[in-house]
Amino acid sequence: MNPFSYTRSGTLENAVTEIARDRRAKFIAGGTNLIDLMKENVTRPSRLIDINHLSLNKIEETDNGGLRIGALVTNSDVAYHPQITRRYPLLASAILAGASHQLRNMATTGGNLLQRTRCSYFYDITTACNKREPGTGCSAINGFNRMHAILGASEECIATHPSDMCVALMVLDAVVQVTSNRGARAIPFAEFHRLPGDAPQIDTNLQPDEIITSVDLPGEGFAGNHSYLKVRDRASYAFALVSVAAALTLEGGVIKEARIALGGVAHKPWRNAEAEALLKGKPAGQDNFRKAAEALLSGARGFGHNNFKIELAKRAIPRALKQAAAGTPQSQTIKKVL
Amino acid sequence: MNNKSGVETAGNVSTSLPPKSWITLKINGAERHLEIAPWTILLDALRNLLDLTGTKKGCDHGQCGACTVLIDGKPINSCLTLAIMHDGAEVTTIEGIAKGDALHPVQQAFIEHDAFQCGYCTPGQICSAVGLLNAGKLRTPDDIRELMSGNICRCGAYPNIVAAIEQAMQSEGSAAQ
Numbered sequence: 001m002n003p004f005s006y007t008r009s010g011t012l013e014n015a016v017t018e019i020a021r022d023r024r025a026k027f028i029a030g031g032t033n034l035i036d037l038m039k040e041n042v043t044r045p046s047r048l049i050d051i052n053h054l055s056l057n058k059i060e061e062t063d064n065g066g067l068r069i070g071a072l073v074t075n076s077d078v079a080y081h082p083q084i085t086r087r088y089p090l091l092a093s094a095i096l097a098g099a100s101h102q103l104r105n106m107a108t109t110g111g112n113l114l115q116r117t118r119c120s121y122f123y124d125i126t127t128a129c130n131k132r133e134p135g136t137g138c139s140a141i142n143g144f145n146r147m148h149a150i151l152g153a154s155e156e157c158i159a160t161h162p163s164d165m166c167v168a169l170m171v172l173d174a175v176v177q178v179t180s181n182r183g184a185r186a187i188p189f190a191e192f193h194r195l196p197g198d199a200p201q202i203d204t205n206l207q208p209d210e211i212i213t214s215v216d217l218p219g220e221g222f223a224g225n226h227s228y229l230k231v232r233d234r235a236s237y238a239f240a241l242v243s244v245a246a247a248l249t250l251e252g253g254v255i256k257e258a259r260i261a262l263g264g265v266a267h268k269p270w271r272n273a274e275a276e277a278l279l280k281g282k283p284a285g286q287d288n289f290r291k292a293a294e295a296l297l298s299g300a301r302g303f304g305h306n307n308f309k310i311e312l313a314k315r316a317i318p319r320a321l322k323q324a325a326a327g328t329p330q331s332q333t334i335k336k337v338l
Numbered sequence: 339m340n341n342k343s344g345v346e347t348a349g350n351v352s353t354s355l356p357p358k359s360w361i362t363l364k365i366n367g368a369e370r371h372l373e374i375a376p377w378t379i380l381l382d383a384l385r386n387l388l389d390l391t392g393t394k395k396g397c398d399h400g401q402c403g404a405c406t407v408l409i410d411g412k413p414i415n416s417c418l419t420l421a422i423m424h425d426g427a428e429v430t431t432i433e434g435i436a437k438g439d440a441l442h443p444v445q446q447a448f449i450e451h452d453a454f455q456c457g458y459c460t461p462g463q464i465c466s467a468v469g470l471l472n473a474g475k476l477r478t479p480d481d482i483r484e485l486m487s488g489n490i491c492r493c494g495a496y497p498n499i500v501a502a503i504e505q506a507m508q509s510e511g512s513a514a515q
Binding site: 001002003004005006028031032035036039048050052076080099100101102103105106236237332333334335 | 355356357359375376377379398399400403406412413414415418419420422423466469470475478480481483484485487488489
């Protein structure tokens with residue numbers, strides 16, 4: 001790790017002023033990803049601005065009947081919060097599907113959104129990587145790419161976003177509140193992360209001088225019919241090969257609304273409005289679920305080692321929708337997939 | 339790095355190092371004052387500056403759990419956090435889990451169930467389990483298996499680890515602590 005200086009911000013105003021005048025500085029909150037990247041010399045900030053003492057650690061009701069999760073609320077505190085478990089169990093489930101309890105005790109809501117890819121070439125500074133060093137090439141595209149993207153990738157980068165929490169936030173149509181010296185703005189979750197295109201070094205649409213202040217959940221939490229199904233190499237404490245967040249509104253066995261997001265398959269949580277529209281007004285059954293899965297995977301492309309993920313996703317999606325329709329969401333404790 | 343002379347580069351680096359600062363940690367009940375650099379990892383501060391070598395360095399990347407300690411009662415990976423971020427915090431390491439000569443019920447259960455072979459992961463396993471029990475997060479053996487997954491045991495002592503924690507979970511003493 002390279003030497004860096006350390007300052008602590010006590011107010012939001014101070015934090016955004018400090019980040020605006022020092023582009024080589026970085027905010028640190030939980031630090032679970034940033035410290036790791038610094039140990040590997042992937043990230044080399046000249047200064048860390050500790051934001052843990054900002055007042056962004058509450059979960060509060062919003063005026064429109066939703067919940068506001070402060071950016072500094074830890075993953076554990078979100079997952080076990082009574083309002084989250086009652087009204088947004090899909091979010092609690094996705095969080096508990098990721099990392100370990102020690103990491104969830106440290107990792108924050110804002111930091112989860114900003115975690116970098118776990119592509120092993122991104123982490124290995126001796127290899128070419130367009131995300132780490134733009135213009136050097138992508139080692140994964142012709143390398144070991146079992147964990148890599150099957151949707152939305154580019155010739156420049158086939159990395160995936162590793163978060164489970166973000167897949168649930170995508171389905172819930174969360175809104176990311178951010179602020180800077182230039183003012184505050186709200187970013188719809190679907191627009192927060194970006195596809196790699198020809199600038200894979202940029203993960204999100206958050207500007208360098210902005211800070212996340214909260215993630216807001218709308219009133220509708222799909223508490224009745226939801227499931228988070230994560231398929232991985234071992235049953236706990238591993239990143240997703242494919243994960244599916246499914247949420248349904250049903251009326252007598254007919255689907256009024258369906259939402260599906262995929263994790264582990266792209267540079268951002270993956271949703272497809274056309275696939276969801278296919279289910280609207282249709283009976284909640286396997287044939288329709290399979291059609292939606294085919295639509296979601298349209299345009300999918302494997303890169304060799306990860307070809308199997310296409311079929312895996314096509315099978316995981318109907319399974320998650322079946323669990324959601326039956327009101328029997330996947331348990332994150334008992335790993336049998338029903 | 340722009341400097342072509344290695345000597346001058348080294349000189350620049352040594353004169354421009356950010357300063358150390360003093361912090362206070364309440365470790366296992368006792369206040370300890372430390373002068374540390376910003377980049378000193380909590381795990382290294384515990385082991386190298388405070389001689390608390392019970393906390394182990396395994397992977398050093400948050401993947402194995404050997405470095406687990408409690409901060410303000412919550413288990414965390416001490417390898418992934420800076421000591422300077424915890425000025426004023428209460429840190430409990432494996433050295434602070436027993437009450438004097440009286441072992442914590444989790445420690446006693448690990449002995450009774452032979453829940454280790456080489457013992458390297460054991461301090462982290464015990465701190466992790468104590469934190470989970472104190473927070474009331476363990477109710478069933480399935481909870482133990484899932485929530486202890488951040489503590490890897492290369493010897494594969496898992497069945498005995500689960501049995502030991504299950505015994506501690508069922509003893510009222512530890513649940514009430």
